[in-house]
Amino acid sequence: MRKVAIVGAGLSKFGERWDASFRDLIFEASSMALEDAKMEGSDLQAIYGGTMAPGRLIGQEHVGALIADQLGLTPIASTRVEAACASGSVALRNAYFAIASGMYDIVAVGGVEKMTEVSTEEVSFALGGAGDQEWELFLGATFPAIYALMAKRHMLDFGTTEEQMASVSVKNHKNASKNKFAQYQNEITIQDVMDSSPVASPLKLLDCSPITDGAAAVILCSEERARKFTDTPVQIIGSGQASDALALANRKSMTEIAATKEAARQALHQAKLTIKDVQVAEVHDCFSIAEILAIEDLGICKKGEGGKFTEDGHTALNSKISVNTSGGLKGCGHPVGATGVKQAVEIYWQLQGRANGRQVKGAEIGLTQNVGGSGATAVVNVYKRMD
Amino acid sequence: MKNAIPLIWRRIPERYALMGTVCENCKTEYFPKRMFCAKCRRKGRVVEKQMPDEGKIFSFSEVHVAPTGHESEAPYFLAIIELKNGVRLMSQIVDSEKEKIKFGSPVKMMFRKITEDDHDGTIAYGYKFKVV
Ligand SMILES: [Zn+2]
Numbered sequence: 159m160r161k162v163a164i165v166g167a168g169l170s171k172f173g174e175r176w177d178a179s180f181r182d183l184i185f186e187a188s189s190m191a192l193e194d195a196k197m198e199g200s201d202l203q204a205i206y207g208g209t210m211a212p213g214r215l216i217g218q219e220h221v222g223a224l225i226a227d228q229l230g231l232t233p234i235a236s237t238r239v240e241a242a243c244a245s246g247s248v249a250l251r252n253a254y255f256a257i258a259s260g261m262y263d264i265v266a267v268g269g270v271e272k273m274t275e276v277s278t279e280e281v282s283f284a285l286g287g288a289g290d291q292e293w294e295l296f297l298g299a300t301f302p303a304i305y306a307l308m309a310k311r312h313m314l315d316f317g318t319t320e321e322q323m324a325s326v327s328v329k330n331h332k333n334a335s336k337n338k339f340a341q342y343q344n345e346i347t348i349q350d351v352m353d354s355s356p357v358a359s360p361l362k363l364l365d366c367s368p369i370t371d372g373a374a375a376v377i378l379c380s381e382e383r384a385r386k387f388t389d390t391p392v393q394i395i396g397s398g399q400a401s402d403a404l405a406l407a408n409r410k411s412m413t414e415i416a417a418t419k420e421a422a423r424q425a426l427h428q429a430k431l432t433i434k435d436v437q438v439a440e441v442h443d444c445f446s447i448a449e450i451l452a453i454e455d456l457g458i459c460k461k462g463e464g465g466k467f468t469e470d471g472h473t474a475l476n477s478k479i480s481v482n483t484s485g486g487l488k489g490c491g492h493p494v495g496a497t498g499v500k501q502a503v504e505i506y507w508q509l510q511g512r513a514n515g516r517q518v519k520g521a522e523i524g525l526t527q528n529v530g531g532s533g534a535t536a537v538v539n540v541y542k543r544m545d
Numbered sequence: 546m547k548n549a550i551p552l553i554w555r556r557i558p559e560r561y562a563l564m565g566t567v568c569e570n571c572k573t574e575y576f577p578k579r580m581f582c583a584k585c586r587r588k589g590r591v592v593e594k595q596m597p598d599e600g601k602i603f604s605f606s607e608v609h610v611a612p613t614g615h616e617s618e619a620p621y622f623l624a625i626i627e628l629k630n631g632v633r634l635m636s637q638i639v640d641s642e643k644e645k646i647k648f649g650s651p652v653k654m655m656f657r658k659i660t661e662d663d664h665d666g667t668i669a670y671g672y673k674f675k676v677v
Contacts, residue, residue, distance in 0.1 A: 279613045282612050283612065283613055292552075292577075293634070293635060296659065296660070296671075297635055297636060297671070298611065298612065298615040298637055298659075298660075299623055299635060300611070300612050303606050303623050307606050307623065307625055310604045310606055311603070314648055355609070356607070358607065358608045358623070360606075405635065406625065406635065407634050407635045412603070412604060412625065
């Protein structure tokens with residue numbers, strides 16, 4: 159296995175981008191990433207693109223080739239990867255393998271979702287496909303409802319409160335207010351979350367990540383050639399992925415995402431590190447409870463203590479560990495296929511000291527945790543700046 | 546698509562009568578049906594077995610924002626039910642007083658309409674549970 163590093167990163171502005179098409183979003187993020195790496199498109203040898211549901215959201219499949227064409231990069235190989243909300247991270251992992259294996263030296267990774275072209279009901283149906291269509295969605299389940307069932311059980315087993323869950327959204331909005339790419343630039347209060355409209359008890363509107371248009375891109379390169387493009391490449395030092403049942407009822411536990419634990423175990427083992435070595439983490443807060451589960455399952459705090467840990471401010475910017483400095487899915491937005499790649503972009507900036515206004519002091523080791531569906535796929539990557 | 550007639554027909558034993566499977570080798574029960582036992586793999590022998598129609602509420606949520614096809618039911622209760630044999634499944638809770646929908650409340654299966662397709666009027670039936 160060869161060492162692999164990120165040498166460039168880019169994002170589109172996240173939000174309700176009525177001005178931009180699927181193609182425009184990809185162009186925004188990828189041209190920024192190429193410019194960042196001071197690289198020509200002709201340097202790229204392959205593309206991996208993560209996107210969850212373009213067929214339902216814009217009526218377009220076969221987007222691998224579409225991306226290559228739109229970026230003027232034909233005839234290089236371009237592969238679309240789908241793993242629900244973890245599509246971006248799985249695309250990144252495949253690009254990592256492609257370089258680590260020696261097959262390619264320079265590969266672009268993109269993540270994109272254009273979600274505002276159809277009605278909210280249609281978006282919900284498309285996202286519902288991340289769960290079990292025949293045994294969850296058919297019965298009237300929605301994604302918020304599935305996470306609500308986990309939240310409710312977490313409250314029973316561990317005494318987690320709605321205010322503690324709300325503190326996740328409050329923190330992430332605060333971080334987002336310092337990120338110009340984020341969908342939301344406004345801070346919110348615990349009371350705002352508590353007063354927001356009920357979606358699926360105990361989850362309210364401000365416990366839920368929004369519908370977002372957006373794209374993210376990173377350029378991966380073999381270690382040998384990485385310094386040609388940047389003085390401070392960020393190496394992927396561990397990468398784990400795990401699967402579980404699509405349907406919540408078929409999992410062993412409802413108060414943990416077992417796939418996160420397994421992916422983290424793999425990634426940290428490869429990196430020869432423990433979670434204590436990580437200063438900055440981007441985790442999958444599609445719902446407030448999801449960030450609580452994530453920090454517990456990653457071992458940042460003990461099982462059951464994630465709510466209190468967040469409420470006590472230990473995951474705020476420059477506290478014990480800075481979690482979701484980008485604003486997370488809640489504050490920055492959640493264009494599902496783009497999210498995993500956006501997490502890598504944020505860690506890249508943090509480890510290079512370029513996260514203006516939200517820089518984590520002394521960030522050496524970063525981690526991303528990206529979940530597909532309600533936990534059927536999880537990807538954890540660990541990153542280190544190459545000095 | 547959700548209500549494609551062959552799909553409705555194929556799922557009748559499971560959705561109407563909670564027909565699942567059991568592995569005769571390790572006795573693990575599965576709902577919905579599984580083609581093989583994940584624990585025993587090739588050594589297992591999976592046969593049909595009806596699940597108990599009673600259990601208790603393991604977790605629940607009151608759904609206010611309903612998906613397409615369920616709008617008229619909102620708000621409604623969705624739950625994870627733990628059946629008497631320990632197998633869990635997702636179901637709506639109906640015909641029950643709100644105060645009685647709690648962790649551990651005993652529930653029993655009911656036969657109900659689940660969804661109706663807007664386009665061709667196909668109606669899909671299946672299980673919902675009620676607090677007893
Ligand atoms: Zn068996």
